[in-house]
Amino acid sequence: MSHVSPRLLVAQTGFLGDVVLTTPLLTTLHRHLSPSSLTVLTTPQAKPLLDCHPVVNQVLVDAKHTEGQGVLGLWRMAQRLRRERFTLAVAPHKSFRTALLLLLAGIPRRIGFRQSPGWFLYHQTASRDSYRHEVERILCIMRAFGLEPEDCDRQPLVAYGHEAKNKADALLREARLDGTEPLFVVCPGSVWATKRWTVDGFAELIQKLTRDYGRVLLCGGPDDAPVAQMVHERSGQCGINLVGRADLPTFMALVDRAQLVISNDSAPMHVAVARNVPVVAIFCATTPSLGYGPYSERAIIVEKKDLFCRPCDRHGSPTCPRGTDDCMRQVSVADVLAGVKTLLANTRTKPMPVPFFVPE
Incomplete structure (x- = not known):
């Protein structure tokens, strides 16, 4: 990993609980990578969970079940992400759609899970340990950066104003x-x-x-x-x-x-x-x-x-x-x-x- 601070995108468009359980990853990425900016892509319903998170600079919404659904919705979302000029994307969400979206967005380095149906669309993958709690399973993606879940911040955090x-x-x-x-x-x-x-x-x-x-x-x-x-x-x-x-x-x-x-x-x-x-x-x-x-x-x-x-x-x-x-x-x-x-x-x-x- 280059020492240059990345423009980081984390893609998590799962259920509300999944988003909460992803917050230790956000804290860990912020501490380990010192990104110039950290943006999270999530659902409209989950956006309020992250709007005041102390390490998140921006929250983008993927309305994948409404106006963002289908091929046209996917393409529009990809173009929106492309305009942000992210240099690194990390995808704890395992869906094929997420992997394809990040590819279409032209992000030059993309990291996801080996267990994702879209694993072949990532530059680098990490393996999830199925026996762990979901917080730790998500943190397994930090193996791409040389860290184990035990090395990471593991306390979930949501905040409000x-x-x-x-x-x-x-x-x-x-x-x-x-x-x-x-x-x-x-x-x-x-x-x-x-x-x-x-x-x-x-x-x-x-x-x-x-x-x-x-x-x-x-x-x-x-x-x-x-x-x-x-x-x-x-x-x-x-x-x-x-x-x-x-x-x-x-x-x-x-x-x-x-x-x-x-x-x-x-x-x-x-x-x-x-x-x-x-x-x-x-x-x-x-x-x-x-x-x-x-x-x-x-x-x-x-x-x-x-x-x-x-x-x-x-x-x-x-x-x-x-x-x-x-x-x-x-x-x-x-x-x-x-x-x-x-x-x-x-x-x-x-x-x-x-x-x-x-x-x-």
């Missing part, structure tokens, strides 16, 4: 929360139905958290609204339903106020880890052995371990293949509360969240 902090403050004032009561963030949603714990389970959990521990903020994106509304109603409206009202940066700011986060195996779990907030993660159809568990020592995983059918798919399934929903139904409220109690006992004082950053 003053506007998000002010929005979070406004939502809490509206809910008549003055900061004196302990807060718990509960996230009942997931893109995949079999990764969602039951509505009744979340409802009972919220009732008991409210009775015994503090106030509950029900959080999630607009797509989570139907499930969240059912949870809210069945809990007797014990919690404060903010689902669909807090964008990603505002959600980060709310997470910073919380004693801990309780989430399915989904993006909020990873955001909590990236904000250094304890998390109780409920795994239903998926398992931590797939490599996507909370990458934190301040996390507890609750799951039904003795079901032979788990995991039924890498992402879970739209419906239970066996028609029983056992992996969801057999996770008890008592087990989740035990995780809450353990984390609270091990965290005598609320941890200081990592700082938030404001872009210049």
Whole structure:
């Protein structure tokens, strides 16, 4: 690698959780390469996760599922990247489309994974270790620069600015929360139905958290609204339903106020880890052995371990293949509360969240 500081592009257009788990790579690349600029290419949904990241100079959006889809959309995106005159591209995202896009963009040095369907379009490839956590699997790409995952920065980090902090403050004032009561963030949603714990389970959990521990903020994106509304109603409206009202940066700011986060195996779990907030993660159809568990020592995983059918798919399934929903139904409220109690006992004082950053 030349000592000349590269104009670096990192391409990660996966799910929200994938983007959070890529942030240690960003920190490592910044430290190891000292790029003249570091740009991330990601999805419109994930852009807010990176807008205030301290090592990211620019976030570009690839709307690959809408106006950017198809051959014409790919070509337009490639021309947009070409105008940036990047000298180095690193692609932790393994898709063939990503490899082809970087080739069409004319970036003179491109690095990707050997396991990518487009491996032959890269100048250099690195091998991913399938047995590792996804954070470390992504960091395997640093082998192209002579580093092993153990040599890298491995703490996920997402950040937000003053506007998000002010929005979070406004939502809490509206809910008549003055900061004196302990807060718990509960996230009942997931893109995949079999990764969602039951509505009744979340409802009972919220009732008991409210009775015994503090106030509950029900959080999630607009797509989570139907499930969240059912949870809210069945809990007797014990919690404060903010689902669909807090964008990603505002959600980060709310997470910073919380004693801990309780989430399915989904993006909020990873955001909590990236904000250094304890998390109780409920795994239903998926398992931590797939490599996507909370990458934190301040996390507890609750799951039904003795079901032979788990995991039924890498992402879970739209419906239970066996028609029983056992992996969801057999996770008890008592087990989740035990995780809450353990984390609270091990965290005598609320941890200081990592700082938030404001872009210049």
